[in-house]
Amino acid sequence: MDLSRIRNFSIVAHIDHGKSTLADRLIQLTGTVAEREMKDQLLDAMDIERERGITIKANSVRIEYPAKDGQTYILNLIDTPGHVDFAYEVSRSMRAVEGSLLVVDATQGVEAQTLANVYQAIDADHEIVPVLNKIDLPAAEPDRIKAQIEDVIGIDASQAIPISAKTGLGIPDVLEAIVQRLPAPKGDPDAPLKAMLVDSWYDPYLGVVVLIRVMDGRIRKGDRIKMMKTGAVYGVDKLAVLKPKMVDIDELGPGEIGIWTGSIKQVRDTRVGDTITTEKKGTETPLPGFKPSIPVVFCGLFPVDANDFEDLRDAIEKLALNDASFTYEMETSAALGFGFRCGFLGLLHLEVVRDRLEREYDIDLITTAPSVVYRIHMKDGSMQELHNPADMPDTTLIDHIEEPRIRATIMVPDEYLGDVLKLCQDRRGIQEELTYAGTRPLTVYDLPLNEVVFDFYDRLKSVTKGYASFDYQLTGYRQDNLVKMSILVNDEPVDALSMMVHRDRAEMRGRAMVEKLKDLIPRHMFKIPIQAAIGGKVIARETLSAMRKDVTAKCYGGDATRKKKLLEKQKAGKKRMRQFGKVEIPQEAFISALKMD
Numbered sequence: 001m002d003l004s005r006i007r008n009f010s011i012v013a014h015i016d017h018g019k020s021t022l023a024d025r026l027i028q029l030t031g032t033v034a035e036r037e038m039k040d041q042l043l044d045a046m047d048i049e050r051e052r053g054i055t056i057k058a059n060s061v062r063i064e065y066p067a068k069d070g071q072t073y074i075l076n077l078i079d080t081p082g083h084v085d086f087a088y089e090v091s092r093s094m095r096a097v098e099g100s101l102l103v104v105d106a107t108q109g110v111e112a113q114t115l116a117n118v119y120q121a122i123d124a125d126h127e128i129v130p131v132l133n134k135i136d137l138p139a140a141e142p143d144r145i146k147a148q149i150e151d152v153i154g155i156d157a158s159q160a161i162p163i164s165a166k167t168g169l170g171i172p173d174v175l176e177a178i179v180q181r182l183p184a185p186k187g188d189p190d191a192p193l194k195a196m197l198v199d200s201w202y203d204p205y206l207g208v209v210v211l212i213r214v215m216d217g218r219i220r221k222g223d224r225i226k227m228m229k230t231g232a233v234y235g236v237d238k239l240a241v242l243k244p245k246m247v248d249i250d251e252l253g254p255g256e257i258g259i260w261t262g263s264i265k266q267v268r269d270t271r272v273g274d275t276i277t278t279e280k281k282g283t284e285t286p287l288p289g290f291k292p293s294i295p296v297v298f299c300g301l302f303p304v305d306a307n308d309f310e311d312l313r314d315a316i317e318k319l320a321l322n323d324a325s326f327t328y329e330m331e332t333s334a335a336l337g338f339g340f341r342c343g344f345l346g347l348l349h350l351e352v353v354r355d356r357l358e359r360e361y362d363i364d365l366i367t368t369a370p371s372v373v374y375r376i377h378m379k380d381g382s383m384q385e386l387h388n389p390a391d392m393p394d395t396t397l398i399d400h401i402e403e404p405r406i407r408a409t410i411m412v413p414d415e416y417l418g419d420v421l422k423l424c425q426d427r428r429g430i431q432e433e434l435t436y437a438g439t440r441p442l443t444v445y446d447l448p449l450n451e452v453v454f455d456f457y458d459r460l461k462s463v464t465k466g467y468a469s470f471d472y473q474l475t476g477y478r479q480d481n482l483v484k485m486s487i488l489v490n491d492e493p494v495d496a497l498s499m500m501v502h503r504d505r506a507e508m509r510g511r512a513m514v515e516k517l518k519d520l521i522p523r524h525m526f527k528i529p530i531q532a533a534i535g536g537k538v539i540a541r542e543t544l545s546a547m548r549k550d551v552t553a554k555c556y557g558g559d560a561t562r563k564k565k566l567l568e569k570q571k572a573g574k575k576r577m578r579q580f581g582k583v584e585i586p587q588e589a590f591i592s593a594l595k596m597d
């Protein structure tokens with residue numbers, strides 16, 4: 001393949017600025033997919049992505065475009081996930097292409113994720129073509145947004161292309177700009193094979209499918225291929241390009257992007273960012289910058305009905321086949337029985353996995369308090385990582401505890417700035433920057449990750465009516481005064497509700513939790529004390545008073561159908577309850593009790 005006729009690019013944008021819609025238009029206009037097969041948001045494969053409108057897995061499409069210069073070009077688009085949890089996958093896919101379309105919603109302007117993603121593109125030395133989307137809307141202000149892109153990002157936006165991904169306006173200009181303004185890839189076809197593993201996923205028919213970008217050399221059907229990080233060797237059974245349907249091909253050369261399969265059993269055996277070469281006469285030098293993605297948020301997943309445990313195990317194993325960044329191990333809890341301790345890249349990742357388990361596999365789940373990974377430094381000089389507050393070692397043996405911190409970038413309209421600063425301060429944030437991105441305030445905070453995992457996004461959204469944008473990176477660990485807080489219901493500790501908190505905030509958290517639980521736990525025939533404690537010391541307490549349990553008592557008189565309805569309702573409610581000693585706690589309590597107002 002003639003390298004000068006290839007263009008590889010990605011699209012960077014803030015969520016909802018129209019990245020998927022633009023990708024669809026590019027595919028449609030070049031006739032890559034027949035009109036009748038076109039469904040909106042082609043690249044978002046999974047239903048759940050479609051429903052939530054978020055893109056999770058990087059994916060790719062090869063487009064053939066006859067340009068105005070009379071030549072036909074191969075355009076490879078790698079679609080990157082837009083959410084902060086998947087920042088590492090974004091950075092790898094960026095290294096697989098030479099240029100980016102920077103899509104900015106002309107009614108909204110630059111947002112936190114626009115910045116985070118465009119900086120990744122700049123880091124990867126991309127040529128960047130700014131695109132102003134949604135100019136069909138009356139509220140579009142292309143000139144103002146152009147100036148903002150120049151001010152805030154510091155790139156030339158004079159040639160920004162005004163488009164409407166919805167109506168198709170300006171799409172031909174985007175295709176021409178990809179050819180004219182983005183550089184062709186470089187690479188030596190005769191050098192040993194060097195390719196980057198960009199993504200991988202599990203296909204029920206083909207096994208693990210690996211998306212690669214060839215840098216140097218060639219990969220052919222029948223080759224023996226080595227993964228440099230793991231040392232594993234596989235054959236190339238199938239080699240194909242994605243249009244976006246798989247179309248078989250015999251060889252991929254420098255600058256090309258395609259997939260191969262070779263009886264790989266688990267997505268885990270394929271590390272995003274790894275270098276791929278031939279088993280014999282391969283390259284000696286891997287591509288720089290590989291790092292494995294590691295889970296940062298952990299929580300327990302338990303079936304509401306203990307009989308569903310085997311189903312849950314099955315479902316988790318299937319999910320993990322397709323998601324290497326999700327980890328799990330069996331866990332037993334005194335109160336919840338058998339379940340799994342699972343690790344996620346972030347909160348959104350956790351939510352997506354939990355949703356899929358409940359929806360695709362139809363299992364009712366109890367999710368325990370999400371926890372970050374603490375470093376417990378013992379007096380004997382050793383260090384252990386704590387993934388679960390229930391495993392906290394004897395406090396007399398602990399010297400100090402460190403927690404992970406993040407650098408959070410938040411952009412928000414002026415009128416909500418005060419509320420956002422207060423929220424960050426309340427969550428133990430330390431302000432590092434407060435500047436203006438054009439006319440909008442931009443603030444950077446150093447925050448403990450543990451204060452963000454519960455409900456920070458939700459709170460941020462609600463105090464700013466949805467106008468704030470947020471992005472974060474992990475920065476490192478820092479020592480702080482952290483303690484384990486336990487919750488006792490009817491004098492029994494409910495380990496699924498125990499959590500690590502900062503000592504200064506323990507009373508407040510404890511009080512909020514017991515008050516919430518008092519509202520969430522239905523009354524029983526006896527009095528129930530609900531307490532929060534640190535070590536043996538109770539720091540907050542509420543008492544749920546007793547009541548008669550017979551729900552039909554309140555329908556005096558003899559309306560039998562109403563009585564039956566009430567009993568049925570009570571029965572249905574019971575299904576989602578768990579028994580703790582003598583007390584029944586509804587499933588929602590586990591999530592709701594953790595949210596702070």
Ligand code: GTP
Pocket residue numbers: 013014015016017018019020021022053054055082133134135136137163164165166167
């Ligand atoms: P994520 O996949 O969540 O990152 O979002 P995205 O950036 O891919 O945005 P998407 O393409 O899903 O578009 C978001 C919303 O904006 C959808 O409801 C689109 O229909 C709408 N939209 C996209 N482009 C245009 C446009 O040019 N004009 C108008 N009016 N609406 C648009």
